[in-house]
Amino acid sequence: MKDATLKQIATQLGVSITTVSKALKGYPDVSQKTKNAVIDLAKKLNYTPNSFAVNLRTKESKTIGLIVPTVDYNFFSKVFEGVLEEAEKRKYLVIILRSNEKLEVEKKQIELLLNKRVDGILMSLSNETGDFDHINNIIAHKTPLVLFDKIAKLVNCSKVMINDRKAAYDAVTYLIQKGHKKIAHFRGSYMPQNSIDRFLGYNKALEDNNIPYDSNLVYLCDNNTDFEDGYNNAQKVVVDHPDLDAIFAITDLVAVGAIKYLNDIGIQIPKQIAVFGFCNSFMSEIITPKLTTIDQPGFEIGKRAASILFDEIELIRNNVAFEFQLVELETGIIERGSA
Amino acid sequence: MKDATLKQIATQLGVSITTVSKALKGYPDVSQKTKNAVIDLAKKLNYTPNSFAVNLRTKESKTIGLIVPTVDYNFFSKVFEGVLEEAEKRKYLVIILRSNEKLEVEKKQIELLLNKRVDGILMSLSNETGDFDHINNIIAHKTPLVLFDKIAKLVNCSKVMINDRKAAYDAVTYLIQKGHKKIAHFRGSYMPQNSIDRFLGYNKALEDNNIPYDSNLVYLCDNNTDFEDGYNNAQKVVVDHPDLDAIFAITDLVAVGAIKYLNDIGIQIPKQIAVFGFCNSFMSEIITPKLTTIDQPGFEIGKRAASILFDEIELIRNNVAFEFQLVELETGIIERGSA
Numbered sequence: 210m211k212d213a214t215l216k217q218i219a220t221q222l223g224v225s226i227t228t229v230s231k232a233l234k235g236y237p238d239v240s241q242k243t244k245n246a247v248i249d250l251a252k253k254l255n256y257t258p259n260s261f262a263v264n265l266r267t268k269e270s271k272t273i274g275l276i277v278p279t280v281d282y283n284f285f286s287k288v289f290e291g292v293l294e295e296a297e298k299r300k301y302l303v304i305i306l307r308s309n310e311k312l313e314v315e316k317k318q319i320e321l322l323l324n325k326r327v328d329g330i331l332m333s334l335s336n337e338t339g340d341f342d343h344i345n346n347i348i349a350h351k352t353p354l355v356l357f358d359k360i361a362k363l364v365n366c367s368k369v370m371i372n373d374r375k376a377a378y379d380a381v382t383y384l385i386q387k388g389h390k391k392i393a394h395f396r397g398s399y400m401p402q403n404s405i406d407r408f409l410g411y412n413k414a415l416e417d418n419n420i421p422y423d424s425n426l427v428y429l430c431d432n433n434t435d436f437e438d439g440y441n442n443a444q445k446v447v448v449d450h451p452d453l454d455a456i457f458a459i460t461d462l463v464a465v466g467a468i469k470y471l472n473d474i475g476i477q478i479p480k481q482i483a484v485f486g487f488c489n490s491f492m493s494e495i496i497t498p499k500l501t502t503i504d505q506p507g508f509e510i511g512k513r514a515a516s517i518l519f520d521e522i523e524l525i526r527n528n529v530a531f532e533f534q535l536v537e538l539e540t541g542i543i544e545r546g547s548a
Numbered sequence: 549m550k551d552a553t554l555k556q557i558a559t560q561l562g563v564s565i566t567t568v569s570k571a572l573k574g575y576p577d578v579s580q581k582t583k584n585a586v587i588d589l590a591k592k593l594n595y596t597p598n599s600f601a602v603n604l605r606t607k608e609s610k611t612i613g614l615i616v617p618t619v620d621y622n623f624f625s626k627v628f629e630g631v632l633e634e635a636e637k638r639k640y641l642v643i644i645l646r647s648n649e650k651l652e653v654e655k656k657q658i659e660l661l662l663n664k665r666v667d668g669i670l671m672s673l674s675n676e677t678g679d680f681d682h683i684n685n686i687i688a689h690k691t692p693l694v695l696f697d698k699i700a701k702l703v704n705c706s707k708v709m710i711n712d713r714k715a716a717y718d719a720v721t722y723l724i725q726k727g728h729k730k731i732a733h734f735r736g737s738y739m740p741q742n743s744i745d746r747f748l749g750y751n752k753a754l755e756d757n758n759i760p761y762d763s764n765l766v767y768l769c770d771n772n773t774d775f776e777d778g779y780n781n782a783q784k785v786v787v788d789h790p791d792l793d794a795i796f797a798i799t800d801l802v803a804v805g806a807i808k809y810l811n812d813i814g815i816q817i818p819k820q821i822a823v824f825g826f827c828n829s830f831m832s833e834i835i836t837p838k839l840t841t842i843d844q845p846g847f848e849i850g851k852r853a854a855s856i857l858f859d860e861i862e863l864i865r866n867n868v869a870f871e872f873q874l875v876e877l878e879t880g881i882i883e884r885g886s887a
C-alpha cells in the first residue's frame with residue numbers, strides 16, 4: 210500500500226520512484242522544485258510521515274548504544290533487563306559499553322558509538338562527568354540521546370529518573386519517625402546529581418524535623434559506593450559516634466556492607482543501629498536482617514528510557530517535531546527488618 | 549609501508565591495486581591465474597597474512613554478538629564483565645541478546661546477529677536447546693563461534709567451560725567426608741550439559757562412597773534454577789525426608805532459596821542440614837550462614853571465551869589455519885559456614 214503510493218507519486222509527477230524517495234529524504238541531488246512537487250503531492254495523497262519511515266528504513270542500523278558506569282549485580286542489571294525487553298519488542302539491538310565511572314572512558318565509548326552510527330544512545334553518566342561537551346557532541350551529531358539515573362541537568366535531551374531528593378527525604382523522615390535522632394549518611398561522590406540529591410534530601414529531612422545537621426555524620430563512599438565502602442564507613446562511624454542510632458546509605462550495596470560489619474561486631478540491627486538502603490536489589494531480601502530500603506524501579510527506568518529513545522529515533526526519521534521528556538518515576542519505601 | 553607493498557605487487561604484475569586486493573580476498577571476479585600470480589609474489593615479498601588484515605579491515609564490523617540465556621545478577625553478570633574487559637582491550641563492541649532459556653528466541657537472536665554481519669558470536673545455550681541446526685548454521689555462515697558454560701558437545705567449535713562433573717563430584721565428596729549420608733540434589737533441567745554433568749558428579753560421588761543412589765532425593769528445579777526453586781524444593785524435601793542431612797544445589801541462587809526456607813522454619817544450618825551451592829556469587833558471602841560453594845570462574849570464562857573468539861576472527865581473516873580450543877577452567881571449593 211505504501212509502496213503503491215510512492216509509485217503513485219512518481220507516476221503522477223513523471224519522475225522515478227528513486228527521485229521521489231530521494232526528494233522525501235531531502236537528498237541534495239534532487240532539485241528544490243522537484244522536492245516541493247513531491248512533498249506537496251505526498252501531502253495531498255495523505256502520504257503520512259509514518260510511511261516515509263518505510264522508505265528510510267535502509268538508512269537505520271536498528272542498533273542503539275547503552276553506556277552504563279558499571280556492570281553491577283543490582284541496579285544496572287535491572288536497567289539492562291528493562292532496556293533489553295523494550296529492544297526485543299521494538300526489534301533493536303543493543304551494544305553495551307561501560308565507562309567504569311571514568312570520564313575519559315565515557316568520551317571514548319561515545320566516540321565509538323558515533324563512529325558505529327548507532328541509531329541512538331542511552332546513558333547514565335560516570336561519577337567523574339562534570340563537563341558535558343562530549344554529551345552535547347552526541348546531540349550535535351543529531352543522534353538521539355536519552356539520559357537515565359545519573360543525568361546532567363544542563364544537557365538538553367530526554368531524561369528518565371527518580372526524584373532522588375524526595376526519596377532520600379522520605380527515607381530519613383521514616384527513620385526520624387521511628388525515633389532515631391543521630392542518623393549518619395554514607396553518601397556517594399560529589400559529582401553525580403543523584404548523589405547530591407540524596408544528600409540534600411537527607412539534609413532537608415533533618416532540618417524539617419529540627420535535628421541540627423552535623424557534617425561529621427556524613428561519610429563519603431569513595432570506592433564507587435561499593436560493599437567495602439559500607440563496611441569501612443560502618444567501622445569508622447561506630448568509633449566516631451558511639452551514640453549513633455541509624456545509618457542512611459546511598460545504595461543497598463553500601464547498606465549491606467554496613468550490616469555485615471555491624472553483624473560482625475555484634476551490634477543489633479535495628480535495635481541499636483537501624484540501617485536504611487536505596488535500590489531494593491535482590492540482596493536486600495536475603496541478608497539478615499532484611500534491608501529496609503527505597504524501591505528504585507531499575508527495570509522500569511531501563512524500559513522507559515529505551516522506549517522514549519526508540520520513539521525519538523522514529524520521530525526524527527519521520528521529521529515529526531517533538532519535545533524532550535523529563536520522566537520522574539515513583540519510588541516507595543520497602544519496610545523490612547533493618548529499620 | 550603495507551600499502552606500498554600492495555602497490556608494489558600491483559606495479560610488478562601490471563594490474564590495479566584493487567585487483568591485488570580482490571585477489572588476496574579470493575574474490576570470484578579475479579581469474580585464478582591472476583590470483584596465483586598475486587599470491588606467489590605476495591609470498592616472495594614477505595607480504596605477511598597480518599598485513600593482509602589491514603586491507604581487509606573495511607570488511608570487519610569490529611562487533612560481536614553475545615547470547616546469554618538470562619541476564620542474572622550472578623554468573624552471567626560476571627561472564628559479561630569478562631567479555632567486556634577483553635572487548636575493550638581488543639577494541640570490539642558487544643551486542644548482547646538474551647534467549648530467555650527459549651530455543652525459538654535463541655534461533656531468532658542468531659538470525660539477527662548473522663543479518664547484522666557481526667564478526668563472531670559468543671553464546672551459552674538455552675535450557676531448551678536440544679538440536680543444533682541453528683548453531684551449525686552460524687558455522688555454515690563462516691562466522692566464528694565460541695560456546696561457553698552451557699555448551700553442546702556435538703557442535704564443532706571452540707568451547708570454554710569448567711568440568712561440571714568433577715566440580716559436583718568434589719562438592720558431594722566434601723559433604724560425605726564431613727559425615728553427611730543422606731544428601732539431596734536440587735538439580736537443573738534435563739537438557740543443558742552442565743545440569744546433566746553436575747547430576748552425574750553427584751551420582752558418582754555417592755557411588756564411590758558406597759552410598760546407594762535414591763532418585764527420591766533428586767529434586768528438579770523447573771523454574772530456570774531460581775531462588776524460588778530452592779525455596780520450594782527445600783519445603784518439599786524436609787517433609788519427604790525428615791532425616792535429610794545435606795543439600796547439594798545446582799546453583800548458589802537455588803542454595804540461597806533453600807537456606808532462606810530452612811532459616812524460616814528454624815532448621816540449623818549446617819548442624820541439622822548442610823547446604824552446598826555452585827557459582828560463588830556475591831550473595832553467597834552475604835547470606836547467613838555464608839554459603840559453602842564451588843568457585844565457578846565466570847569472569848575468567850567470559851574473558852577467555854572472548855579472547856579465543858577475537859583470535860579466531862583474526863586468524864580466519866588472515867587465512868591462517870587453526871584448531872578449535874576446548875578450554876576447561878579450574879574450579880575449587882570455597883569453604884564457608886553452610887556446610
